[in-house]
Amino acid sequence: QVQLxxxxxxxxQSEKSLRLSCAASGFDFSRSxxxxxxxxxxxxxxxxxxxxxxxxxxxxxDSVKGRFTISRDNRKxxxxxxxxxxxxxxxxxxxxxxxxRQGSYAMRDYWGQGTxxxxxx
Numbered sequence: 001q002v003q004l005x006x007x008x009x010x011x012x013q014s015e016k017s018l019r020l021s022c023a024a025s026g027f028d029f030s031r032s033x034x035x036x037x038x039x040x041x042x043x044x045x046x047x048x049x050x051x052x053x054x055x056x057x058x059x060x061x062d063s064v065k066g067r068f069t070i071s072r073d074n075r076k077x078x079x080x081x082x083x084x085x086x087x088x089x090x091x092x093x094x095x096x097x098x099x100x101r102q103g104s105y106a107m108r109d110y111w112g113q114g115t116x117x118x119x120x121x
Contacts, residue, residue: 002026002110004096009115012086016119020081022096022112030054030074033099036081038092038117045095049081064090086119093117 008020020036031053039045049070050059058070069082079096093114102108 002098002100004098004110004112006094006096006112006115009094009117011118011120013120014087016086017082017084018086018117020083020094020096020115020117022079022081024077024079024096024098027098027100027110029077029098031101034070034072034079035097035099036070036079037095037097037111038090039095039114040089040092043092048094051079083117086117088119088121091117091119 003025005023006020008018010018012018033050033052035050036048037045038048046061048061048064049068051070051072055072060068067085072079083090093116095114096112098110099107100110
């Protein structure tokens with residue numbers, strides 16, 4: 001069974017840092033692209049960052065570029081999101097997402113349950 005478990009969220013002050021972790025199991029992590037999404041209160045879920053199976057390429061939304069860094073450790077089946085210079089507008093539930101192979105060609109996206117990040121002014 002595919003499992004994605006996020007951790008590392010919490011309440012922090014503006015301009016501080018957090019590192020989120022996503023522990024993955026139940027699929028071939030080293031062959032799966034991974035992503036972080038977030039959903040601010042009252043808004044739609046948005047893509048924050050993505051990373052290829054081998055650690056490249058990486059992509060970022062314009063709103064976090066230069067502040068956030070996505071990385072992964074394929075030996076630990078874990079993907080990270082380092083968040084620096086946090087702003088109140090970064091407040092959201094952050095979700096880990098995996099692109100998991102289903103058979104020879106098909107792919108399916110899976111999601112964790114999320115971790116809350118709250119940034120105070």
